[in-house]
Amino acid sequence: MFDVFSSFSPTILIFLSLVLLIAGAVRGFAGFGAGMIFMPVASSLISPPIAAASFLFIDGIVALPLIWRAVRICDWSTVLPAVLGAVTFVHIGAWMLATMDVLVLRWIIFGIVASLMALLISGWRFRSKPRRPVTFSVGATAGILGGISQVSAPPVAALWLSSVKEPAIVRANMIVFFALASIGTFIAYTLNGFFTIAVWHLLIVAIPSYAFGLYMGSKGFGTADPGVYRRVAYGLIGLAAVTSMPLLDGILR
Numbered sequence: 001m002f003d004v005f006s007s008f009s010p011t012i013l014i015f016l017s018l019v020l021l022i023a024g025a026v027r028g029f030a031g032f033g034a035g036m037i038f039m040p041v042a043s044s045l046i047s048p049p050i051a052a053a054s055f056l057f058i059d060g061i062v063a064l065p066l067i068w069r070a071v072r073i074c075d076w077s078t079v080l081p082a083v084l085g086a087v088t089f090v091h092i093g094a095w096m097l098a099t100m101d102v103l104v105l106r107w108i109i110f111g112i113v114a115s116l117m118a119l120l121i122s123g124w125r126f127r128s129k130p131r132r133p134v135t136f137s138v139g140a141t142a143g144i145l146g147g148i149s150q151v152s153a154p155p156v157a158a159l160w161l162s163s164v165k166e167p168a169i170v171r172a173n174m175i176v177f178f179a180l181a182s183i184g185t186f187i188a189y190t191l192n193g194f195f196t197i198a199v200w201h202l203l204i205v206a207i208p209s210y211a212f213g214l215y216m217g218s219k220g221f222g223t224a225d226p227g228v229y230r231r232v233a234y235g236l237i238g239l240a241a242v243t244s245m246p247l248l249d250g251i252l253r
Contacts, residue, residue, distance in 0.1 A: 012046065013206075016045070016206060028066070030232055030233055036236055039055065050194070052149060054202045066218065067176065082156055083180040086142050091187075097149070098192045105149070139155075141155040143181065161234070
């Protein structure tokens with residue numbers, strides 16, 4: 001019999017399932033942000049590689065229904081260069097996760113996310129479509145962050161939120177980007193041996209919770225005001241910056 005409690009205590013599994021319920025609702029609404037909610041909490045309770053590998057599978061499986069409509073309205077001319085950058089550089093992030101000190105990695109994440117948040121707060125916008133080298137570089141940064149922590153959204157979210165595109169297209173861009181970029185992340189994590197038996201134990205109880213949250217969040221997006229979408233998106237990037245800051249461990253962890 002497959003014992004789902006052999007790797008984690010029931011208390012941890014229940015708590016992480018509740019976190020994933022919230023994370024799924026955010027992902028369904030905004031098109032991103034689930035990793036920002038799940039990873040800081042999960043990494044404080046279980047091994048960061050296990051948390052990252054588990055979330056990659058959970059999101060990759062459950063978020064598939066979001067893709068069908070997104071592929072029809074996303075801006076492929078900016079999505080594809082970003083995906084290429086992400087799948088190329090995710091291997092660097094996975095290598096860093098496997099070899100570098102966790103505290104150093106968290107300071108790197110904080111520096112990148114905080115800089116992007118400052119850019120958004122400044123009110124700066126792309127008045128024309130960003131060039132391909134720009135979108136490739138942004139995707140590369142997202143790939144490195146995704147390889148380290150599964151928190152790859154801030155760079156690409158900042159890119160598309162800094163455009164004049166309406167929320168539906170921004171959300172679709174995010175959904176398609178993650179669907180394609182996760183292929184490169186899966187390969188990188190496999191090569192680094194992150195998919196252990198503990199990952200499969202967590203999936204059994206996590207997937208139903210995440211799926212329900214994703215469904216509820218998707219329903220909410222259909223009735224939301226465009227201004228609400230941008231405020232939620234900015235708040236998620238700010239959350240990623242705060243939760244990744246090691247100086248606040250005494251308060252947040």
